[in-house]
Amino acid sequence: MSLKLKALLKSPWVFHLCVGGSCNNCDIEILDCLTPRFDIERFGMVLVGSIKHADVLLCTGSLTRKCRPRVEQLYEQAPKPIIVVAVGECALSRGMFMQSYNCPVPLDKVIPVDVYIPGCPPKPEAIIAGVVKAIEKIKASIKEKK
Amino acid sequence: MVMILYFIVFGFLIAAVVGLLLSWLDRKVTARVQYRVGPPLLQPFIDIVKLLGKELLIPKGASKITFLLSPILGIVSIMIVSTLLCLVNIWPQKTFFGDLIVVLYFLVLPSLSIILGGFASCNPLASIGASREMKLVLAYELPFILAILVPVLKSGLTIKVGEILNYQLLNGAIIGSWSGALSFVIILLCTQAKLGLVPFDVAEAETELAGGALIEYSGPALAIFKLMKAMMLFVLPYFMTIMFLGGFNFSGLAFIKSLLGFVGIIVLIVVIRNTNPRLRIDQALRFFWGPMTVLATIAIILASLGL
């Protein structure tokens, strides 16, 4: 594996984006990962304030009409390579807002999602397991290319 | 030729490696204070390598040349300071007359490069961050320079760093006197502001400005800025060690003593950072121009009385 990729997997900086209709519970569970009990800084993960600094785009909530252009814009602005992670039932399939007039499409129809973390809300353990899955996935895809 | 070698070894290699290790220390101590485990030892190095491999984006409407040149301006100036300080510590007579003034000038340039980069990046949040940084520079430079006058006065009105070191070799460290201790405290707080750490991190304010002046930087340019900040975490405490504790002494037991002094300064900085809330910009300005400037003036008066 190249040095560049190894470094990327060891220090993923996360930009947290709420794509519209979230009940905020997923967002709170994400903040839980930073607390002493789970402490994801052990693995080099930190939350950053700007998409330009990020390696991981973490999305929560169901995508609304208003937010769709903004999500697309943010995805375009992110420096590549970027990993998109969808957290929570809302971001996966719109959850209980499935029938809503305001949520016409799920998130993965708009931007390519790499990892799905189900749950309403997912536990912090599940979120960490999801990140591990993302890392495994990238490693596997590189082996395939070889 | 030999100057270029010094520049690369002292200016870049030592400052970068020690600075990154110190920024690990900073993160680790912060984590321990918050009852967390904290990042592994090589984390800052990994971050820099990762950022170097990412895409460099230039925002639409930004002034390209200023945007790309300002990180280089910052890192080169901090490298020059580091070279000068390392040379002066090893051979006190080697540098030129007035190098203290040069060091003081070059220590402002990293902040200036952040201001330039922020204004050049055509982003409202970056502009606010840059303007706050500018006010902060205006605020802390006054007490900083007044407090630097104390070692100058003590060692008989010399503006050569080497002679200040020689004076301390003969008469003991400057921090041992009343005026020296007072100005050491002032410089410590100004260093906190120069490094942009917590009570004075208004310019970067993650929670309100989302990264402040550096918001539009990505990839290698951000890596250079991060490296510059790490190097400042080495250079500024090193400057304080030279001015107040008599510099690094490379012989036996004295080396351990100076090393303890250096690490002590860093730990003090980290502890101040972790036990204080962020000040507003007007509070910071009032703090530096009010109590700090008065204390610095008192320190100068004490120094001229010989205390």
Ligand code: SF4
């Ligand atoms: S998935 Fe559940 S917890 Fe998460 S935002 Fe949606 S409704 Fe809230």
